[in-house]
Amino acid sequence: MGRPLVHRSPIPGLGLSAGITLMMLSLVVILPLGALLLKGAAFGPLNVWEAVNRERVWAALWLSFRISFLAALFNLVFGTLLAWVLVRYRFPGRRVLDAAVDLPFALPTAVAGIALTALYAPNGPFGQIAADFGLKIAYTPAGIFIALVFVGLPFVVRTVQPVVDEIDREVEEASATLGASRRTTLARVVLPMLWPAILTGFALSLARAVGEYGSVIFIAGNIPMVSEIAPLLIVIQLEEFNYDAAASIGIAMLVISFVMLLLINLIQIWSRRRIGYV
């Protein structure tokens, strides 16, 4: 007969907890996602492909992915630095800084969007400085980059921080005793231990950025082919009651999300096999 579906347990509440879990999961997550896939199936895979395979959609998807990648890359470097500073160094204001890292998680994206636009618009404080150098940030892809750095920053910091905290200092001492300079110890001993966490944080930050909408649309300018992100295309299609096209782009984005999710899981499996922790 093989393994039973559910092992017998003396703890009551199996029916109730399983019922609530599966019912709510179905109603809130699975059925709506199913509706999207069903819509795609009804529209026909070929039609879905045709709806996505347009210059404007490709431009939006490529823009979303490209800027998200750059923002995640920035967060990889700055987030790792922040995690290191927050764990290893003691200085006044460290706790405030540590709490501030979570602000992008807590601040509604629309609020972040208008605040960043106020700062980086040509008449805003940062926008003016940029204008002095002949640069324009808001209403260009550079503005999208700023918004995506903002929303993605906590992911890298919060993934790397606990791992830095767990590094056994004796390993670093051993490395130093064997004659390694501090730089060598960091590069050859510390960094290899951090890589899985750094990459996981990078992937999480990337995944979040690709789907981000609220903080981007205010600062992006939303010029078709230049600064129009993929989620905005869905909103535009929906406003024109073009459900088939909206569903097609939605499915394309879902596929991207799944690839990212797979990537994150692969990194974690690789890390667990190699080092024994995530």
Next chain:
Amino acid sequence: MSDIALAAAPRRFRPVTTETPLVRRLLIAVAIVGLVILVFAPLIAVFAEALREGAAAAVASLGERDAQAAIRLTLTIAAISVPLNAAFGIAAAWFITKYDFRGKAVLITLIDLPFSVSPVVAGLCIVLMFGANSALGGWLVANGYPIVFALPGIALATMFVTFPFVARELIPVMVEQGRAEEEAALTLGASGWRAFLTVTLPNIRWALLYGVLLCNARAMGEFGAVAVVSGKIRGQTATMPITIEMLYNEYLSVAAFSLAAVLTLLALVTLLLKTALELRHADQLAANHRH
């Protein structure tokens, strides 16, 4: 000669497990400057823009009918979706941690799924399922229960994007605590509910509060998913973030930023409480929040 050696100041050794003071100061400076530009500046900008025409104008804009309606709607949506998601989180954590069954990993992945779906796609899914042009949605509208462009749709979209928050906090804590305490309570004759209320709940209360806190912050601030399903009917289906967008697009900057300032205060209170929980009840939170 030995006198000279003794007179010299004792040389202080730098621990080998840290960087030189110069590098250290440089890194701290980069961290502070970076966070000031990236995180603190937007925070200050919200309040500066709200108070641009004085505190009176900011407060007056919050008293406007549409702003009041938006605040009421956002509170209503949070009051519906947060308790439901908390109930789901507790049930899911109980189901996943108290029993052994096949497909547990798949279930956990499905619960986490909303985190990897774009909020706009989440809203789109709900429109496709319950919109007037779908079979189910058409039937519901015909019978006088519109979901999309109405409160239930907004609540559903909010629940979708905040779905994993509570479960995700509770599962690791309950895994760590194991089943022995509940089993002991049951052996001593407690009913299942009594074991849950007197044994499990006290063990998970801080983690539960932590999850509810984050869930609430996101529920009140959700924009992308709600923007798709709300229809943006002023005074009726416009939540606070949606109203912020509408005011901003109408160049009513003070009104938009005043409403944004209210949500920012909520975010700050959330962070404060979250940090307090991390400091005072670290041992009862999921391990990744202990620092």
